[in-house]
Amino acid sequence: MKIAVMGAGAVGCYYGGMLARAGHEVVLVGRPAHVQAVHEHGLWLDTLHFQERVRLQADTEAHAVHGAQCVLFCVKSTDTESAGRAMLPYLADGATVLSLQNGVDNAERLQALLQRPVLPAVVYVAAAMAGPGHVQHFGRGELVLANSPTSDQLAHAFAAAGIPVQISDNVAGALWAKLVLNCVYNPLSAITGQPYGQIVNSPGLDVPRMMDDIVQECLAVARANGIVLPEGTAEAVLPLAASMPGQISSTAQDLARGRHTEIDHINGFIVRRGEALGIATPANRLLHTLVRLLEQATRVAGGPPGEQGAA
Incomplete structure:
Protein backbone atom coordinates (compact mmCIF):
# COMPACT_ATOMS: atom_id res chain seq x y z
CA MET A 1 0.00 0.00 0.00
CA ASN A 170 -17.83 5.62 19.81
CA VAL A 171 -14.65 7.24 18.52
CA ALA A 172 -16.05 10.64 19.55
CA GLY A 173 -16.07 9.47 23.17
CA ALA A 174 -12.53 8.13 22.79
CA LEU A 175 -11.36 11.44 21.29
CA TRP A 176 -12.86 13.36 24.21
CA ALA A 177 -11.25 10.96 26.69
CA LYS A 178 -7.89 11.67 25.04
CA LEU A 179 -8.68 15.40 25.19
CA VAL A 180 -9.17 15.09 28.95
CA LEU A 181 -5.66 13.61 29.27
CA ASN A 182 -4.21 16.33 27.06
CA CYS A 183 -5.95 19.09 29.03
CA VAL A 184 -4.18 17.88 32.16
CA TYR A 185 -0.70 16.91 31.06
CA ASN A 186 0.04 19.08 28.03
CA PRO A 187 -0.15 22.49 29.77
CA LEU A 188 1.30 21.32 33.09
CA SER A 189 4.33 19.83 31.35
CA ALA A 190 4.69 22.96 29.19
CA ILE A 191 4.44 25.42 32.09
CA THR A 192 6.76 23.53 34.43
CA GLY A 193 9.10 22.02 31.82
CA GLN A 194 8.80 18.74 33.69
CA PRO A 195 7.91 15.20 32.55
CA TYR A 196 4.67 13.58 33.63
CA GLY A 197 6.12 11.46 36.42
CA GLN A 198 7.87 14.39 38.07
CA ILE A 199 4.69 16.49 37.95
CA VAL A 200 2.60 13.87 39.73
CA ASN A 201 5.30 12.96 42.26
CA SER A 202 5.79 16.43 43.73
CA PRO A 203 6.19 16.22 47.54
CA GLY A 204 4.14 18.71 49.53
CA LEU A 205 1.80 19.54 46.63
CA ASP A 206 -1.71 18.18 46.15
CA VAL A 207 -1.24 17.68 42.41
CA PRO A 208 -3.91 14.94 42.06
CA ARG A 209 -6.58 17.26 43.48
CA MET A 210 -5.55 20.05 41.11
CA MET A 211 -5.66 17.59 38.19
CA ASP A 212 -9.13 16.52 39.22
CA ASP A 213 -10.33 20.13 39.02
CA ILE A 214 -9.22 20.20 35.37
CA VAL A 215 -10.80 16.82 34.67
CA GLN A 216 -14.17 17.65 36.22
CA GLU A 217 -14.50 20.78 34.07
CA CYS A 218 -13.75 18.72 30.95
CA LEU A 219 -16.28 16.05 31.93
CA ALA A 220 -18.98 18.66 32.53
CA VAL A 221 -18.40 20.20 29.11
CA ALA A 222 -18.35 16.77 27.43
CA ARG A 223 -21.64 15.73 29.06
CA ALA A 224 -23.31 19.00 28.11
CA ASN A 225 -22.06 18.45 24.57
CA GLY A 226 -23.83 15.08 24.43
CA ILE A 227 -20.64 13.03 24.48
CA VAL A 228 -20.71 9.54 26.03
CA LEU A 229 -17.28 9.12 27.57
CA PRO A 230 -15.75 5.66 28.08
CA GLU A 231 -16.10 4.27 31.57
CA GLY A 232 -13.10 5.12 33.74
CA THR A 233 -12.07 8.24 31.83
CA ALA A 234 -11.40 10.27 35.00
CA GLU A 235 -9.71 7.36 36.76
CA ALA A 236 -7.26 6.90 33.85
CA VAL A 237 -5.68 10.34 34.25
CA LEU A 238 -3.35 9.83 37.22
CA PRO A 239 -2.01 6.37 36.15
CA LEU A 240 -0.89 7.83 32.79
CA ALA A 241 2.11 9.42 34.52
CA ALA A 242 3.24 6.02 35.79
CA SER A 243 3.07 4.55 32.27
CA MET A 244 4.96 7.52 30.73
CA PRO A 245 7.05 8.96 33.62
CA GLY A 246 9.70 10.55 31.40
CA GLN A 247 7.36 11.96 28.77
CA ILE A 248 7.46 15.69 27.99
CA SER A 249 4.22 16.88 26.37
CA SER A 250 4.03 17.99 22.75
CA THR A 251 3.04 21.45 24.02
CA ALA A 252 6.26 21.64 26.05
CA GLN A 253 8.25 20.48 23.02
CA ASP A 254 6.65 23.16 20.84
CA LEU A 255 7.45 25.90 23.35
CA ALA A 256 11.05 24.72 23.60
CA ARG A 257 11.38 24.99 19.82
CA GLY A 258 9.67 28.38 19.63
CA ARG A 259 6.70 27.03 17.71
CA HIS A 260 2.97 27.65 18.02
CA THR A 261 1.33 25.13 20.36
CA GLU A 262 -2.04 23.45 20.03
CA ILE A 263 -3.28 24.87 23.33
CA ASP A 264 -6.19 26.68 21.62
CA HIS A 265 -7.47 23.27 20.52
CA ILE A 266 -6.90 21.60 23.91
CA ASN A 267 -7.70 23.68 27.01
CA GLY A 268 -8.82 26.57 24.81
CA PHE A 269 -11.41 24.31 23.17
CA ILE A 270 -12.83 23.40 26.60
CA VAL A 271 -13.00 27.08 27.52
CA ARG A 272 -14.84 28.00 24.30
CA ARG A 273 -17.29 25.11 24.54
CA GLY A 274 -17.84 25.86 28.22
CA GLU A 275 -18.72 29.46 27.41
CA ALA A 276 -21.14 28.36 24.69
CA LEU A 277 -22.81 25.91 27.07
CA GLY A 278 -22.83 28.13 30.16
CA ILE A 279 -20.26 26.05 32.07
CA ALA A 280 -17.47 27.71 34.07
CA THR A 281 -13.98 26.38 33.32
CA PRO A 282 -11.58 28.44 35.50
CA ALA A 283 -8.83 25.80 35.77
CA ASN A 284 -8.70 25.25 32.00
CA ARG A 285 -8.90 29.00 31.38
CA LEU A 286 -5.89 29.62 33.65
CA LEU A 287 -3.81 26.91 31.95
CA HIS A 288 -4.77 28.14 28.48
CA THR A 289 -3.83 31.72 29.38
CA LEU A 290 -0.49 30.76 30.95
CA VAL A 291 0.59 28.72 27.92
CA ARG A 292 -0.43 31.53 25.58
CA LEU A 293 1.64 33.96 27.66
CA LEU A 294 4.62 31.61 27.38
CA GLU A 295 4.07 31.48 23.63
CA GLN A 296 4.20 35.26 23.43
CA ALA A 297 7.47 35.23 25.34
CA THR A 298 8.97 32.85 22.80
CA ARG A 299 10.01 33.68 19.27
CA VAL A 300 7.63 31.65 17.08
CA ALA A 301 9.43 29.95 14.21
CA GLY A 302 8.02 29.92 10.68
CA GLY A 303 8.13 27.02 8.21
CA PRO A 304 5.88 24.48 6.58
CA PRO A 305 2.77 23.02 8.26
CA GLY A 306 3.54 22.10 11.84
CA GLU A 307 3.88 18.41 12.56
CA GLN A 308 2.26 16.62 15.41
CA GLY A 309 4.53 15.66 18.29
CA ALA A 310 3.78 13.30 21.16
CA ALA A 311 0.13 12.52 21.35
Whole structure:
Protein backbone atom coordinates (compact mmCIF):
# COMPACT_ATOMS: atom_id res chain seq x y z
CA MET A 1 0.00 0.00 0.00
CA LYS A 2 1.27 3.51 -0.77
CA ILE A 3 0.93 5.66 2.33
CA ALA A 4 1.59 9.39 2.65
CA VAL A 5 2.24 11.11 5.99
CA MET A 6 1.15 14.75 5.85
CA GLY A 7 3.06 16.46 8.67
CA ALA A 8 5.99 14.18 9.48
CA GLY A 9 6.63 15.01 13.12
CA ALA A 10 6.97 12.47 15.92
CA VAL A 11 3.54 10.88 15.47
CA GLY A 12 3.73 10.71 11.68
CA CYS A 13 7.31 9.45 11.67
CA TYR A 14 6.60 6.74 14.23
CA TYR A 15 3.60 5.31 12.38
CA GLY A 16 5.08 5.98 8.95
CA GLY A 17 8.33 4.31 9.96
CA MET A 18 6.56 1.27 11.37
CA LEU A 19 4.50 0.88 8.19
CA ALA A 20 7.57 1.31 5.95
CA ARG A 21 9.42 -1.27 8.03
CA ALA A 22 6.55 -3.68 7.31
CA GLY A 23 7.02 -3.22 3.56
CA HIS A 24 4.59 -0.45 2.65
CA GLU A 25 5.61 2.36 0.30
CA VAL A 26 5.69 5.41 2.59
CA VAL A 27 6.38 9.07 1.83
CA LEU A 28 6.84 11.66 4.57
CA VAL A 29 5.87 15.31 4.02
CA GLY A 30 7.78 17.48 6.47
CA ARG A 31 10.27 20.23 7.20
CA PRO A 32 13.36 20.70 4.97
CA ALA A 33 16.00 19.64 7.51
CA HIS A 34 14.07 16.48 8.35
CA VAL A 35 13.45 15.64 4.69
CA GLN A 36 17.14 16.12 3.85
CA ALA A 37 18.20 13.82 6.71
CA VAL A 38 15.76 11.12 5.56
CA HIS A 39 17.04 11.42 1.99
CA GLU A 40 20.64 11.03 3.10
CA HIS A 41 20.37 8.48 5.88
CA GLY A 42 16.82 7.14 6.08
CA LEU A 43 14.61 7.45 9.17
CA TRP A 44 16.22 6.36 12.43
CA LEU A 45 13.39 4.57 14.23
CA ASP A 46 14.46 4.49 17.88
CA THR A 47 11.81 2.56 19.79
CA LEU A 48 11.51 0.89 23.18
CA HIS A 49 11.95 -2.51 21.54
CA PHE A 50 14.35 -1.96 18.62
CA GLN A 51 16.50 0.59 16.81
CA GLU A 52 16.50 0.45 13.04
CA ARG A 53 17.22 2.69 10.06
CA VAL A 54 14.23 2.60 7.72
CA ARG A 55 14.42 3.67 4.09
CA LEU A 56 11.44 5.62 2.79
CA GLN A 57 10.62 8.64 0.68
CA ALA A 58 10.36 12.21 1.93
CA ASP A 59 9.35 15.58 0.48
CA THR A 60 8.70 19.12 1.65
CA GLU A 61 5.70 19.65 -0.65
CA ALA A 62 2.11 18.40 -0.49
CA HIS A 63 2.24 17.02 -4.05
CA ALA A 64 4.00 14.00 -2.53
CA VAL A 65 0.58 12.63 -1.46
CA HIS A 66 -0.22 12.01 -5.15
CA GLY A 67 -1.13 8.39 -5.72
CA ALA A 68 -1.33 7.47 -2.02
CA GLN A 69 -4.06 5.00 -1.10
CA CYS A 70 -3.95 6.18 2.51
CA VAL A 71 -2.98 9.57 3.96
CA LEU A 72 -2.05 9.88 7.63
CA PHE A 73 -2.88 13.50 8.39
CA CYS A 74 -0.63 14.42 11.31
CA VAL A 75 -0.26 18.21 11.21
CA LYS A 76 -0.91 20.42 14.21
CA SER A 77 -4.55 21.37 14.78
CA THR A 78 -3.69 24.98 13.98
CA ASP A 79 -2.60 23.91 10.47
CA THR A 80 -5.54 21.66 9.59
CA GLU A 81 -7.13 23.94 7.00
CA SER A 82 -3.91 25.20 5.39
CA ALA A 83 -2.40 21.72 5.07
CA GLY A 84 -5.74 20.33 3.86
CA ARG A 85 -5.93 22.95 1.11
CA ALA A 86 -2.32 22.23 0.10
CA MET A 87 -2.88 18.50 -0.41
CA LEU A 88 -6.42 18.67 -1.84
CA PRO A 89 -5.40 18.92 -5.54
CA TYR A 90 -3.22 15.80 -5.24
CA LEU A 91 -5.51 13.41 -3.37
CA ALA A 92 -6.46 10.26 -5.24
CA ASP A 93 -10.21 9.75 -5.62
CA GLY A 94 -10.28 6.57 -3.55
CA ALA A 95 -7.70 7.57 -0.93
CA THR A 96 -8.55 7.06 2.72
CA VAL A 97 -7.66 10.05 4.89
CA LEU A 98 -7.00 9.45 8.60
CA SER A 99 -6.80 12.32 11.06
CA LEU A 100 -4.11 11.40 13.63
CA GLN A 101 -4.29 14.69 15.52
CA ASN A 102 -4.89 16.08 18.98
CA GLY A 103 -8.27 17.68 19.64
CA VAL A 104 -11.77 16.47 18.90
CA ASP A 105 -12.90 18.38 15.81
CA ASN A 106 -10.03 18.07 13.31
CA ALA A 107 -11.57 15.29 11.23
CA GLU A 108 -14.81 17.25 10.99
CA ARG A 109 -12.97 20.43 9.94
CA LEU A 110 -10.83 18.58 7.39
CA GLN A 111 -13.83 16.71 5.98
CA ALA A 112 -15.68 19.99 5.43
CA LEU A 113 -12.70 21.37 3.53
CA LEU A 114 -11.95 18.27 1.43
CA GLN A 115 -15.63 17.48 0.79
CA ARG A 116 -14.89 13.78 1.30
CA PRO A 117 -14.92 11.41 4.29
CA VAL A 118 -12.13 11.76 6.83
CA LEU A 119 -11.66 8.96 9.33
CA PRO A 120 -10.99 10.18 12.89
CA ALA A 121 -8.43 8.24 14.89
CA VAL A 122 -7.36 8.44 18.51
CA VAL A 123 -3.58 8.22 18.96
CA TYR A 124 -1.91 6.88 22.09
CA VAL A 125 1.83 7.15 21.60
CA ALA A 126 4.69 8.82 23.45
CA ALA A 127 7.26 9.96 20.93
CA ALA A 128 9.47 12.91 20.09
CA MET A 129 11.80 14.06 17.35
CA ALA A 130 15.33 13.70 18.75
CA GLY A 131 16.69 15.48 15.68
CA PRO A 132 16.20 15.56 11.90
CA GLY A 133 15.55 12.05 10.67
CA HIS A 134 15.44 10.62 14.21
CA VAL A 135 12.19 9.72 15.94
CA GLN A 136 12.34 8.45 19.52
CA HIS A 137 9.55 6.28 20.89
CA PHE A 138 8.97 6.22 24.66
CA GLY A 139 5.85 4.09 24.99
CA ARG A 140 2.50 2.81 23.79
CA GLY A 141 1.53 3.18 20.12
CA GLU A 142 -2.05 2.00 19.75
CA LEU A 143 -4.76 3.59 17.63
CA VAL A 144 -8.55 3.71 17.90
CA LEU A 145 -10.27 4.07 14.51
CA ALA A 146 -13.82 5.03 13.71
CA ASN A 147 -15.90 2.34 12.07
CA SER A 148 -15.94 2.71 8.28
CA PRO A 149 -15.90 0.55 5.13
CA THR A 150 -12.07 0.69 5.09
CA SER A 151 -11.41 0.32 8.82
CA ASP A 152 -10.96 -3.46 8.81
CA GLN A 153 -8.43 -3.33 5.96
CA LEU A 154 -6.49 -0.54 7.66
CA ALA A 155 -6.55 -2.29 11.02
CA HIS A 156 -5.12 -5.44 9.42
CA ALA A 157 -2.32 -3.49 7.70
CA PHE A 158 -1.47 -1.59 10.89
CA ALA A 159 -1.55 -4.71 13.07
CA ALA A 160 0.81 -6.50 10.66
CA ALA A 161 3.20 -3.55 11.15
CA GLY A 162 3.12 -3.93 14.94
CA ILE A 163 0.56 -1.18 15.55
CA PRO A 164 -2.40 -2.31 17.71
CA VAL A 165 -5.71 -1.00 16.41
CA GLN A 166 -9.19 -0.97 17.92
CA ILE A 167 -12.24 -0.13 15.82
CA SER A 168 -14.85 1.77 17.80
CA ASP A 169 -18.44 2.88 17.25
CA ASN A 170 -17.83 5.62 19.81
CA VAL A 171 -14.65 7.24 18.52
CA ALA A 172 -16.05 10.64 19.55
CA GLY A 173 -16.07 9.47 23.17
CA ALA A 174 -12.53 8.13 22.79
CA LEU A 175 -11.36 11.44 21.29
CA TRP A 176 -12.86 13.36 24.21
CA ALA A 177 -11.25 10.96 26.69
CA LYS A 178 -7.89 11.67 25.04
CA LEU A 179 -8.68 15.40 25.19
CA VAL A 180 -9.17 15.09 28.95
CA LEU A 181 -5.66 13.61 29.27
CA ASN A 182 -4.21 16.33 27.06
CA CYS A 183 -5.95 19.09 29.03
CA VAL A 184 -4.18 17.88 32.16
CA TYR A 185 -0.70 16.91 31.06
CA ASN A 186 0.04 19.08 28.03
CA PRO A 187 -0.15 22.49 29.77
CA LEU A 188 1.30 21.32 33.09
CA SER A 189 4.33 19.83 31.35
CA ALA A 190 4.69 22.96 29.19
CA ILE A 191 4.44 25.42 32.09
CA THR A 192 6.76 23.53 34.43
CA GLY A 193 9.10 22.02 31.82
CA GLN A 194 8.80 18.74 33.69
CA PRO A 195 7.91 15.20 32.55
CA TYR A 196 4.67 13.58 33.63
CA GLY A 197 6.12 11.46 36.42
CA GLN A 198 7.87 14.39 38.07
CA ILE A 199 4.69 16.49 37.95
CA VAL A 200 2.60 13.87 39.73
CA ASN A 201 5.30 12.96 42.26
CA SER A 202 5.79 16.43 43.73
CA PRO A 203 6.19 16.22 47.54
CA GLY A 204 4.14 18.71 49.53
CA LEU A 205 1.80 19.54 46.63
CA ASP A 206 -1.71 18.18 46.15
CA VAL A 207 -1.24 17.68 42.41
CA PRO A 208 -3.91 14.94 42.06
CA ARG A 209 -6.58 17.26 43.48
CA MET A 210 -5.55 20.05 41.11
CA MET A 211 -5.66 17.59 38.19
CA ASP A 212 -9.13 16.52 39.22
CA ASP A 213 -10.33 20.13 39.02
CA ILE A 214 -9.22 20.20 35.37
CA VAL A 215 -10.80 16.82 34.67
CA GLN A 216 -14.17 17.65 36.22
CA GLU A 217 -14.50 20.78 34.07
CA CYS A 218 -13.75 18.72 30.95
CA LEU A 219 -16.28 16.05 31.93
CA ALA A 220 -18.98 18.66 32.53
CA VAL A 221 -18.40 20.20 29.11
CA ALA A 222 -18.35 16.77 27.43
CA ARG A 223 -21.64 15.73 29.06
CA ALA A 224 -23.31 19.00 28.11
CA ASN A 225 -22.06 18.45 24.57
CA GLY A 226 -23.83 15.08 24.43
CA ILE A 227 -20.64 13.03 24.48
CA VAL A 228 -20.71 9.54 26.03
CA LEU A 229 -17.28 9.12 27.57
CA PRO A 230 -15.75 5.66 28.08
CA GLU A 231 -16.10 4.27 31.57
CA GLY A 232 -13.10 5.12 33.74
CA THR A 233 -12.07 8.24 31.83
CA ALA A 234 -11.40 10.27 35.00
CA GLU A 235 -9.71 7.36 36.76
CA ALA A 236 -7.26 6.90 33.85
CA VAL A 237 -5.68 10.34 34.25
CA LEU A 238 -3.35 9.83 37.22
CA PRO A 239 -2.01 6.37 36.15
CA LEU A 240 -0.89 7.83 32.79
CA ALA A 241 2.11 9.42 34.52
CA ALA A 242 3.24 6.02 35.79
CA SER A 243 3.07 4.55 32.27
CA MET A 244 4.96 7.52 30.73
CA PRO A 245 7.05 8.96 33.62
CA GLY A 246 9.70 10.55 31.40
CA GLN A 247 7.36 11.96 28.77
CA ILE A 248 7.46 15.69 27.99
CA SER A 249 4.22 16.88 26.37
CA SER A 250 4.03 17.99 22.75
CA THR A 251 3.04 21.45 24.02
CA ALA A 252 6.26 21.64 26.05
CA GLN A 253 8.25 20.48 23.02
CA ASP A 254 6.65 23.16 20.84
CA LEU A 255 7.45 25.90 23.35
CA ALA A 256 11.05 24.72 23.60
CA ARG A 257 11.38 24.99 19.82
CA GLY A 258 9.67 28.38 19.63
CA ARG A 259 6.70 27.03 17.71
CA HIS A 260 2.97 27.65 18.02
CA THR A 261 1.33 25.13 20.36
CA GLU A 262 -2.04 23.45 20.03
CA ILE A 263 -3.28 24.87 23.33
CA ASP A 264 -6.19 26.68 21.62
CA HIS A 265 -7.47 23.27 20.52
CA ILE A 266 -6.90 21.60 23.91
CA ASN A 267 -7.70 23.68 27.01
CA GLY A 268 -8.82 26.57 24.81
CA PHE A 269 -11.41 24.31 23.17
CA ILE A 270 -12.83 23.40 26.60
CA VAL A 271 -13.00 27.08 27.52
CA ARG A 272 -14.84 28.00 24.30
CA ARG A 273 -17.29 25.11 24.54
CA GLY A 274 -17.84 25.86 28.22
CA GLU A 275 -18.72 29.46 27.41
CA ALA A 276 -21.14 28.36 24.69
CA LEU A 277 -22.81 25.91 27.07
CA GLY A 278 -22.83 28.13 30.16
CA ILE A 279 -20.26 26.05 32.07
CA ALA A 280 -17.47 27.71 34.07
CA THR A 281 -13.98 26.38 33.32
CA PRO A 282 -11.58 28.44 35.50
CA ALA A 283 -8.83 25.80 35.77
CA ASN A 284 -8.70 25.25 32.00
CA ARG A 285 -8.90 29.00 31.38
CA LEU A 286 -5.89 29.62 33.65
CA LEU A 287 -3.81 26.91 31.95
CA HIS A 288 -4.77 28.14 28.48
CA THR A 289 -3.83 31.72 29.38
CA LEU A 290 -0.49 30.76 30.95
CA VAL A 291 0.59 28.72 27.92
CA ARG A 292 -0.43 31.53 25.58
CA LEU A 293 1.64 33.96 27.66
CA LEU A 294 4.62 31.61 27.38
CA GLU A 295 4.07 31.48 23.63
CA GLN A 296 4.20 35.26 23.43
CA ALA A 297 7.47 35.23 25.34
CA THR A 298 8.97 32.85 22.80
CA ARG A 299 10.01 33.68 19.27
CA VAL A 300 7.63 31.65 17.08
CA ALA A 301 9.43 29.95 14.21
CA GLY A 302 8.02 29.92 10.68
CA GLY A 303 8.13 27.02 8.21
CA PRO A 304 5.88 24.48 6.58
CA PRO A 305 2.77 23.02 8.26
CA GLY A 306 3.54 22.10 11.84
CA GLU A 307 3.88 18.41 12.56
CA GLN A 308 2.26 16.62 15.41
CA GLY A 309 4.53 15.66 18.29
CA ALA A 310 3.78 13.30 21.16
CA ALA A 311 0.13 12.52 21.35
